[in-house]
Amino acid sequence: MSDLEETLVLVKPDGVARQLTGEVLRRIEAKGYEIVDLKMVTASRELLDSHYEEHQGKPFFEPLVEFMQSGPVVAVRVAGNGVIAGFRSLAGTTDPTSAAPGTIRGDLGRDWGLKVQQNLVHGSDSPESAARELALWFA
Ligand code: GDP
Ligand code: MG
Numbered sequence: 001m002s003d004l005e006e007t008l009v010l011v012k013p014d015g016v017a018r019q020l021t022g023e024v025l026r027r028i029e030a031k032g033y034e035i036v037d038l039k040m041v042t043a044s045r046e047l048l049d050s051h052y053e054e055h056q057g058k059p060f061f062e063p064l065v066e067f068m069q070s071g072p073v074v075a076v077r078v079a080g081n082g083v084i085a086g087f088r089s090l091a092g093t094t095d096p097t098s099a100a101p102g103t104i105r106g107d108l109g110r111d112w113g114l115k116v117q118q119n120l121v122h123g124s125d126s127p128e129s130a131a132r133e134l135a136l137w138f139a
Helices: 013-017 021-030 045-051 061-068 083-091 104-108 127-137
Strands: 004-011 034-041 073-081 121-123
Touching: 004 021, 004 083, 004 127, 013 021, 013 061, 013 073, 021 034, 021 073, 021 083, 021 104, 045 061, 045 127, 073 083, 083 104, 083 121
Parallel strands: none
Antiparallel strands: 004 073, 004 121, 034 073
């Protein structure tokens, strides 16, 4: 039995624009996870610099931060047993082109070639990231 955890899920601007917020929330709830808090936010540069601090300096950092500011995102605090790794499995691997069928990115992500950043969702990758990111988005 995994520990009860909380994680940060973001429906990214492409997911919101494509009206897939409900589908993402449906998959979270169908798995039995609890939506504890939820809000729509147009993220500031400062928030995104902190959120993606591990990626600063990488070639995809600027396009990623610009993309994440291109429209509102839906931020969700999600609770459940083992939900940090569990939501990452629901989401699928980073690149929608190769993400497995049955996952959010595999089923719904579009193969748009170079735009790997448009992969619909974010999920925290560790307990430390989850605590840090939840404090940022739900301060
Ligand atoms: P995640 O944890 O699966 O979201 O992936 P990472 O933490 O490695 O990367 C953060 C986000 O940056 C990803 O979700 C993508 O939106 C974007 N990203 C990662 N790698 C690439 C890349 O090679 N090219 C581009 N354009 N975007 C990337
Ligand atoms: Mg990540």
